Amino acid sequence: MDLGIANRHAILAASSSGLGLACAQSLAREGVNVVLNGRDEQRLEAAADALRAETSVLVATVAGDIGNPATRAALVAACPAPDILVTNNAGPPPGVFSQWERDDWIAAVDANMLAPLLLIRDVLDGMVERGFGRIINITSAMVKTPHSAMSLSHAARTGLTSVCKGLSRDVASANVTINNILPERIDTGRQREMAELAVAFKGITLDEAYAQIAATIAAGRLGRPEEVGDACAFLCSAQASYISGQNLHLDGGSYPGVW
Numbered sequence: 001m002d003l004g005i006a007n008r009h010a011i012l013a014a015s016s017s018g019l020g021l022a023c024a025q026s027l028a029r030e031g032v033n034v035v036l037n038g039r040d041e042q043r044l045e046a047a048a049d050a051l052r053a054e055t056s057v058l059v060a061t062v063a064g065d066i067g068n069p070a071t072r073a074a075l076v077a078a079c080p081a082p083d084i085l086v087t088n089n090a091g092p093p094p095g096v097f098s099q100w101e102r103d104d105w106i107a108a109v110d111a112n113m114l115a116p117l118l119l120i121r122d123v124l125d126g127m128v129e130r131g132f133g134r135i136i137n138i139t140s141a142m143v144k145t146p147h148s149a150m151s152l153s154h155a156a157r158t159g160l161t162s163v164c165k166g167l168s169r170d171v172a173s174a175n176v177t178i179n180n181i182l183p184e185r186i187d188t189g190r191q192r193e194m195a196e197l198a199v200a201f202k203g204i205t206l207d208e209a210y211a212q213i214a215a216t217i218a219a220g221r222l223g224r225p226e227e228v229g230d231a232c233a234f235l236c237s238a239q240a241s242y243i244s245g246q247n248l249h250l251d252g253g254s255y256p257g258v259w
Contacts, residue, residue, distance in 0.1 A: 004238030006031030008132075010084035011075050013037050013066045013119060016044040018188040019138050019228050020088040025051065026229030027084065027236065033058040035079045039065050067115040076122050081130065084236050085123050087116035088138040091190070092152040094197070104152060112156035117163055120178075124171065133176035134236040137164060138228075141184035141251050161247065168245035177244035179235050184251035185213055187222040219252030 010027050014020045016038025024034050028051050036051070038044040041063040048059045060078045064071030066089060076082075092108045116137055127133025142154035143161055161180055168178040185191060191213070198209040214221050228250050234240055235248070249255045 001239070003030050003233060003236070005083070005134075005233075005236055007033070008083040009033045009035075009079050009081065010086065010236070011035045011037070011079050011082045011119075011123070012086040012088070013075070013116070014088040014090065015086070016040060016047045018190060019183060019186060019225055020086065021047055022225035022229035023086050023088075023136070023138070023232040024229075025054075026226065026233040027086075028055040028057045028059070030233055030237075031055075031057060032084065032236075035060045035062060035075060035082075037062050037064070037066065037071070037075060039063065066119060067111050069118075072115070072119050072122060075119070081126055082123050083127070083130075083132055084134045084136075085120065086136045086138065086232060087119055089115060091140065091150075091157075094149040094194075095152065097148055097151060100152065105155070108152040108156045109159065112153065113159040113163075116160055120164070120167070124167070124176070127176045128171055128174040131175050133171070133174070134240070135164070135176070135178040136232050136235055137161070137178075137180045138232075139180050139182055139247075141182045141249060141255065143180070143182055144247065144249075144257065145255065165245050172244050175241055177235070177241065179244060180247045181228060181232060181235075182247050182249045182251070183223065183228055184249070184254060185217050185222050186225060186228055186250070188225055191222065216254070217252040218254045221252065223250060223252060 010032050012024045015024045015036045044061050048061045051059050062074045089111050139157040142150045143158050146154050164178045195209040
């Protein structure tokens with residue numbers, strides 16, 4: 001299927017590795033020019049070089065944390081008229097509710113709610129004026145299935161989800177869509193960190209930790225990053241113009257609810 005987005009331009013936050021990079025790869029393969037972003041400049045440039053070697057699209061980079069206003073300004077300067085924005089950021093670590101202080105909550109909200117919203121604010125009006133826009137937030141399955149140990153993460157991301165639901169109704173008539181991808185148990189570095197925590201706390205091997213993780217997924221396996229990337233690319237497509245304000249679970253069929 002031709003997704004109808006060749007020669008469009010995309011900004012992808014936190015895209016030097018993991019799910020952000022997977023989304024960049026899928027979009028680039030569809031002919032979308034991309035601006036990659038990450039805090040580790042060496043890893044960022046390596047990712048950009050690999051993407052240039054694989055595709056013929058334009059690949060630019062902006063190093064830095066999207067929580068920093070200067071980084072957000074640099075991303076918009078590198079792509080002043082983006083057709084696509086994919087927001088993403090590293091989530092806070094799991095923990096215990098009784099041990100989190102105010103600063104922990106503020107840091108989570110800054111990184112996983114306010115930074116994406118401020119980046120959306122910077123590009124949304126232009127998308128509306130041009131009559132095309134696709135905004136994808138990579139959040140978490142925990143937004144709809146909260147777990148107390150991950151409260152810092154899903155508290156902030158639920159706020160992002162709520163604001164974007166309201167915004168999606170305002171801009172749908174301008175062919176601008178806003179959707180959220182809710183990944184769970186995807187085989188990335190983040191998932192390895194969770195497996196290593198299980199090793200430390202349970203005294204098991206890494207293979208055993210991965211097996212236990214896979215056993216919690218209805219599909220019986222971890223998701224692949226490219227599955228997330230390709231889902232993102234479809235939501236950014238011309239064909240997806242009637243899909244907005246939605247939360248797409250990418251969890252191997254594990255979500256137990258109806259909606």
